[in-house]
Amino acid sequence: MILYWIISYFIGNLMTAWWVGKRNQIDLREFRSGNLGARNAGAVIGKGAFFLTFFGDASKGIFTILAGYYFQFDSWVIAVAGLFVISGHLYPFWLKGKGGKGIATFIGVGLAYSPFLFVAFIVGCAVFIPLLRSATLGMFFGYVSYIVFIVTLDEIINAWPIILAISLIVYRHRFDFQKSLAKIKNRK
Numbered sequence: 001m002i003l004y005w006i007i008s009y010f011i012g013n014l015m016t017a018w019w020v021g022k023r024n025q026i027d028l029r030e031f032r033s034g035n036l037g038a039r040n041a042g043a044v045i046g047k048g049a050f051f052l053t054f055f056g057d058a059s060k061g062i063f064t065i066l067a068g069y070y071f072q073f074d075s076w077v078i079a080v081a082g083l084f085v086i087s088g089h090l091y092p093f094w095l096k097g098k099g100g101k102g103i104a105t106f107i108g109v110g111l112a113y114s115p116f117l118f119v120a121f122i123v124g125c126a127v128f129i130p131l132l133r134s135a136t137l138g139m140f141f142g143y144v145s146y147i148v149f150i151v152t153l154d155e156i157i158n159a160w161p162i163i164l165a166i167s168l169i170v171y172r173h174r175f176d177f178q179k180s181l182a183k184i185k186n187r188k
Helices: 002-012 016-023 038-044 047-070 075-090 103-113 115-132 135-152 156-172 174-187
Strands: none
Touching: 002 047, 002 075, 016 038, 016 047, 038 047, 038 103, 047 075, 047 103, 075 103, 075 156, 103 115, 103 156, 115 135, 135 156, 135 174, 156 174
């Protein structure tokens, strides 16, 4: 179980955007947001880089969770592995803790951990993205929906690590939220 968690963190350290950038002879940490995620890869290199990075980062989450189910670990143990793979993506040790922002990895974790809860995330995003005209804020409400369904379904005993992972992702996006809120205020 502990080995599973340690391996999960190291899987999270596999930074797809870093490899995509290296293949294109670009250090994405030096461009635009400096973030090693799909959005920055797409903005700097192009759509192909976005999709490749998104797929790679989501796959880390899917693989980690499915491995836990394969070895028949308890649900809370698998959720802790989800927290570790997301933490590895957010804070990779070999890049001094400067990784991505965790969205694609969360999508992989969320989808594999509980497709039903993942639907709550998608619905939250689908409702609020067009309403607020902000993907960043829409995603925030997707996370809120995910947590509300965890609590509603009385899954908190098993899924608390996923809630902690969401908290880390929201913290990494705090400045993006501020910018998005400022844009909404300026529209009025």
